[in-house]
Amino acid sequence: MVSGDHSTIVKPRNDEREYKRVLLSNGLQVLLVSDPETDKGAAAMDVHVGSFNDPEGVQGLAHFLEHMLFYASEKYPEEGSYKKFLSEHGGYANAFTGDENTNYHFDVNATHFEEALDRFAQLFICPLFSAEAISREMHAVDSENSKNLSSDAWRRCQLQKNFSSKDHPYHKFQTGNKTTLHTRPISRGMDIREGLQSFFEENYSAGLMSLAVYGKEPVTKLEELVREKFSLIKNKCVEALRFPGSPCSSEHLKIIVKSVPLRDQNILEVTWPITPNFSNYKKGASPYVQHILESDAEGSLIALLKELGWANSISAQENGTMDYAFLEIYLELTNAEHVQEVLDFLFQYVKLLQQEGVVEWIYEEKRAMNETWFNFKDKADPIDYVVELSDSMQIYPVEDWLATDALFAEFDRNTISALANQLKPQHVRIFCSSKKHKLETTDVEPWYGTPYTVEYIDDICIQRWEDAPIDTRLHLPSPNIFKPTDFNIKNFEGEEKHPVMIRKTSLSKLWYKHGTNFKTPKAYVYLSFHCPESNKSVEAEILTYIFTWLFADEMTEYAYYTSMAGLYYSVSDSKDGLEVVVEGYHDKLMSLTEKIVEKMLNFRMKEDRFAFVKEKVVRNYANMRFMQPHAQANYEINHILTQESWHLSECLEVLPLIDAQKFSAYFPRLLSGTFVEALIGGNVTSSEATSLMQYIEKTLSPLVNNRAPNFSQSLQRRIMCLEAGTEWFYPTAGFSPDDENSAISIFFQVERDSPRSNMLLKLFTLIAQEQYFNQLRTVEQLGYIVNLYEKHFENVRGVQITIQSTVKDPTQLDQRIEAFFTMFEEELQMMTVEEFKNNAEVLMDMKLEKCKNIWEESDFYWREISRGSLQFDRKKNEVNALKELKKEDLIAFFNQKIKRNGSERRKLGVQIFGNQHHRELIKAKDERKLPLSFTNDSENGHSNPGPTETKQNEPHPQTNGSKDTDSYHLLSNGIAETIPRDDFYEHLYTPGNGYKQQGVTEAKFDSRQQNAIFVCDEQAAQLDHTKKTCANRIDDIQAFKRSQSFYCSPKIVP
């Protein structure tokens, strides 16, 4: 317990931080958190104003204001200076707008917390809204909305809102777009700037705000800072707007709305209006009811639906405000063929809950687990923590600002029953989203354009749901055998800072790290099963992936009980084969791991489950085609750079050929050459770790015939090594033909892992990031997704740059990025030694940041082990390298690696053309017409180059722009530039046309462009050497890969 002003805040048992509640004279509620251990300071301001407050006809204004508030304040008028300051000091800022609240938050290196706090406070005291900034940021909001248009989650959410009373704010469109924030207001003569200002004046009152502040400083110092900086926020004495009453009237109940999603998925959402839990949160009725509904245990709704092969997952949630709420069950169905039966079982299960569901021991089990969770809560990132706190400060009384509704304790049968009884068939709202509804839709949701149809559920159906007997397969869960009871922290001897290898055999290697740093009863096991067969072919990769799903299916029941008991596990396919992670309270962790390994290694496929899982896997692959263009660009970059990787299109081709027999034949092969590498740590002893490893080996040895895997079988991960001074680009259409967004992703490959080069790269990204964002997103408004970050491919590092845009095509985006670097170069030159030092210090602080919890630490070590780099002293080594760096080093780095024409620049760009840039794609793919070599050779009289020694399928270089006229000239000189379709093949194979002699090895007709494409021979590649700095186009990724050299990973097994 912690004292505040007149109130006592309930605090977790293992939490040594100091908390204090302060109420400023302007009515601002403040929670101070002092953590002497922290490297970061953070603060979050939650304003009790959200999109529900949007004025009539200006939907999205609250959200727009959230965007605008970041720009500038009277005290700090330079636009973007708030974010700039933060990023220059290792920090970050963000915000989000909800229905009834808007949350602003930031973090920064602890050394610069005071100034950051001052800049933050000024946003709420006197923000500036310049007209110019407003018109720019409007594009960002509009672009954010167009990104959301392709999200099924956003579409479904708005569809639910569509079925509610028009006079309830729940009905509104939250995000806003150009029409609601610009076109319509202007047509009504409204000045949007004035609108923003008056919205701020009317609603942003200190009395409606809650502030959570997290710092290294003692509480008294934090209080002093907050009083000094935040007391000036005006209290406008406004009350928070309340929106009483339900958003649904009788016409919005008993409905079933069928809609069509973008992705191929079948989602069933069943919701009921309920009394908000908030009014009775100490009684825990809502968490209890959700707990039963989403239970995965044997006898539960989802267990039965999975058994029948009708559904994959379930979740139950309460959504809403203090005034209204919905209890929502979300089901992911395998297909939409059994919706009626699924609903029948669902109502039977709800009836079970109503009739016999209020069971005191289940309540007690759930209560106890919540209490354990709260008392041993891991430290989170300060920025996440303050967001959570400032949000709960708006809802809960002071004593429960930390605990929120987690610590319920007053078992009350009546309250739980009352809630369960609200889930009546007469009040249900059913939303079913499936491609199956394609031909049935009659309407279109106005904001997102989702096609749907609505039906009213008839009384016969309602009656049937009310009267149906409960299927005997449905029953309540059994007591949890994994519930931890031992929370003792073990005593460890020795002072090992890092993991130590304590065991090595021909089958396994064990790293061990005991957990004295974090006084928590938690532990972890990471197991990497190196299976040389796992990625050998597309088929192998898919079968390995299918295994992980089959296994998850097999383990369903365990998953429920273990996660309820605070134990988490995953079995996933990795680059090496299979990865098993088990973490949580140490008590039952080792026995759970044994069970998982035993079941995994002795896995027996069930044919009916195979069919069910395969359907799911097929859908997962198929749905990847709906990834957003920026994600697709990143996907293609990964695919191009990784040697053994299979493209989605290849997977989709092979998938139909995969069957249960193939799996049965493959699985023993998968395990046959297995070698296990493990990291075990936390609150476990080394002998416990060793005996787990012995158990794993004993289980594994019959499968590998007691033989160590052959060295030559061991995996090597290879990443492409782009040649210095080259530039490649790959233009392609977006996966989703309806998406109007285009995107570009550029990867500048830098170097392999080494302290000095890592630090130069980090410094560069640190400095460039904010300027890049400011120029390309804020000033040029190219799109909402605008990123520049450091990216690792295994141990090869570089910078990745991404933009998703509707306003410019990828070729233009590429030009904007190059233009930015030209500008950046000047800035870099002008940087003072002082500024450079400051940046280096920021990076130093970031590097020296301590791990906040056991998971951050174990994650760091596991990455070093699984990548094979084993740099446990990475921080120290990199900091030492950083100390040596000078401004000139950074400039040299930029000039060589990033700057256009840099001697060591290696640029790979993937360009995704959205549907509105279709013509530009044709142009990007066709710019070559015929390769330059063709032209030059023929002009020099070498029209018959004869056979060459270059490999087949060499990629064909491409010159950008200027020389194209030559190719055109040649095309028209002898070969028609555009040949009509009918004449094409005839023309091609007519003797005397001389195609073969002139180096054309392949020709095809492009129906979209209505002309011929000529694929030229290897001559072209040779010309590359004289054209190093030109951008080369990649036409065929596999051929490109064959022509490049690769870095080997340092990973050598065993």
Ligand SMILES: [Zn+2]
């Ligand atoms: Zn936004």
